[in-house]
Amino acid sequence: MPRLPRAFFARDTLTVARALLGQRLVRVLADGTRLAGLITETEAYVGETDLACHARAGRTARTAVMYGPPGRAYVYFIYGSHWCLNVVTERPGFPAAVLIRALQPVEGVELLRRRRGGRPDHQLTNGPGKLTHALAVAEAFNTADLCARAAHLFIERNPDPPAAEISAGPRVGIDRVPEPWRGRPWNFRWRPPGPQRPPAGGV
DNA sequence: AGCACGATTAACT
DNA sequence: GTTAATCGTGCTC
Secondary structure, three states: OOEOOHHHHOOOHHHHHHHOOOOEEEEEOOOOOEEEEEEEEEEEEEOOOOOOOHHHHOOOOOHHHHHOOOOEEEEEEEOOOEEEEEEEOOOOOOOEEEEEEEEEEEEOHHHHHHHOOOOOHHHOOOOHHHHHHHHOOOHHHOOOEOOOOOOOEEEEOOOOOOHHHEEEEOOOOOOOOOOOOOOOOOEEEEOOOOOOOOOOOOO
């Protein structure tokens, strides 16, 4: 499958956040090993007026990448422990990005398990800090161009999920952000069809 | 220089 | 359900 081109990211951030669901995030290690997962959860962060967006503080050393061209990674450090991966969207000069919050592991799963301490498969990449740890994405990828030919981190085109499997809701972890920003349904989830399970119990 | 807090996670009751 | 860990960032003094 081809890689997503820069034009994919040079669009309205909500559109990009939805469209990324089902796409394949790929990390190529130095030895050529591919680690990959299908994107199952994203969030949109849109401009200086969005009080949940890091760009609310304006242009700083940290947020500068969001003011640059689309298709680059914005990787930041949080809670003294974790790295979070975003893709910059829209146009140069307008700070916005999509946070990748969860993946369904599809390639290199054995290594992902090792990197995540042997946790169950459904916990390998089901959080923004977990997936960066699993895919070995950290500070070195901040400002990296996901659309460059030689990129070791990029997103491949995959079939779009059925609309019925996509839902939107409030963004996670921003409880102290004032309305209307806190409640905006800018978190997007794809619930892939799971194995059929019988109903749990009685009437 | 000092301080409060965060787009989280894992461990614990 | 609750909470400690842990440090860069942005803001105040």
